[in-house]
Amino acid sequence: PGPTVIASGPLTSSRLSDALAELTGQDHLYFFDAIAPIVTVESINFEIAFRGSRYDRGERQEGDYINCPLNRDEYYAFVDALRTAERIELKDFERELERGVRAGAHTYFEGCLPVEVLAWRGEDALAFGPLRPVGLRDPRTGRRPYAVVQLRQDDLAGRLYNMVGFQTNLKFSEQRRVFRMIPGLEHAEFVRYGQMHRNTFIYAPALLRPTLQFCSRDDLFFAGQITGVEGYAGNIATGLLAGWNAARWIKGQPLLILPRETMLGALCHYITHASPADFQPMKANFGILPPLEEGPGRGRRNKRQRMAAYAARAAQALESFLQRVDD
Structure with a gap:
């Protein structure tokens, strides 16, 4: 039937929840956030x-x-x-x-x-x-x-x-x-x-690859809040990446894993590599990016300078990545 992208939200229907529980195992599907x-x-x-x-x-x-x-x-x-x-x-x-x-x-x-x-x-x-x-x-x-x-x-x-x-x-x-x-x-x-509210999300560290593919099915992709990503921008971006990778899978092209220096790459890395003991949903934030390199002449940056440095590094990493993909 071709690839499928599952991108449901917090109030996933009971029928889809039951199907996901059967697919992932009941211990890998959660219905509430309990976030510190x-x-x-x-x-x-x-x-x-x-x-x-x-x-x-x-x-x-x-x-x-x-x-x-x-x-x-x-x-x-x-x-x-x-x-x-x-x-x-x-x-x-x-x-x-x-x-x-x-x-x-x-x-x-x-x-x-x-x-x-x-x-x-x-x-x-x-x-x-x-x-x-x-x-x-x-x-x-x-x-x-x-x-x-x-x-x-x-x-x-x-x-x-x-x-x-x-x-x-x-x-x-x-x-x-x-x-x-x-x-x-x-x-x-x-x-x-911190927050506690109704949600539906899978245990992404055990179930997803950084390509947003399901671990045991190459033709199944997940995106949005069901993956454990929070926030409008993050959910839209993971949907875009899952769609790209589904299309590339159809064409037999290598799937995309974005650089961790980019926010989307860092989000995908976080949800697929988070600590198994206490995985909970995460939104885009500078804290999940790899730390900036410190060295002679850089000095100590204030918050605005750090944010600008993260953005510049991400743009450079993405440009290099896209050049490799085009090649």
Whole structure:
């Protein structure tokens, strides 16, 4: 019958969902996002934050997490702000998010709750939950903090860190305000905000190639939100790439894998190479691009200069790529 591109959205029909579950396996099809915010490592204040693992049991010598310690007053001020922050109103079909849902690989998000809902269960609920400080010592004081927010590396380059246990339904502006109250995150740059909503997406790291082909069927392509890409531009762009590759497959031409220096190439690389343990949808952002090369004469760039450098590098990489394709 020829190649097929599946590009359905968050409210994929039950018939298509059933067919996808049969094709991919039930454990590889999800129906909710349970996303924690992601910040850039360069925006973290390491005069306060420190690296380490509980009881020094991490896989890395310096520790597997970045830890933001809170004293008693800071903790309760944060909880109060969290409880009173404005939330995004849930739709009727999303109400089960309030009770916790399975929304990720295997059972990783089993029973997960929005962090603000957990805060309402008791003022110490977070201190005995995702912010528990056991097994950690603040190097500034030599003592265990009253509470700790942990951040875990989210990309291979070590430039993006997600806030562990901070799936949330707060408005984005409120996330900026409240989460910047956390010591060490006063100037945090958020490349993705937390959210919890109805969605339908496949487990792309195990199922898709960077060409957006299904791993076990060369003639089947996926694009848009079903792949785990968020945002209008990213969804449109993956649809364009899937269409190009479907046409090239028909003609017997090599399929396109865009350079990682381009935003579309970086998005496709991210969704097909993300950590299997906690894959969640991602939108286009500079944090998923390979880091810029630093060297003599370059100096330290400000944010505007970094963005311009990323854009110039992407244009150059794309031009070289297209020349090779034309050849």
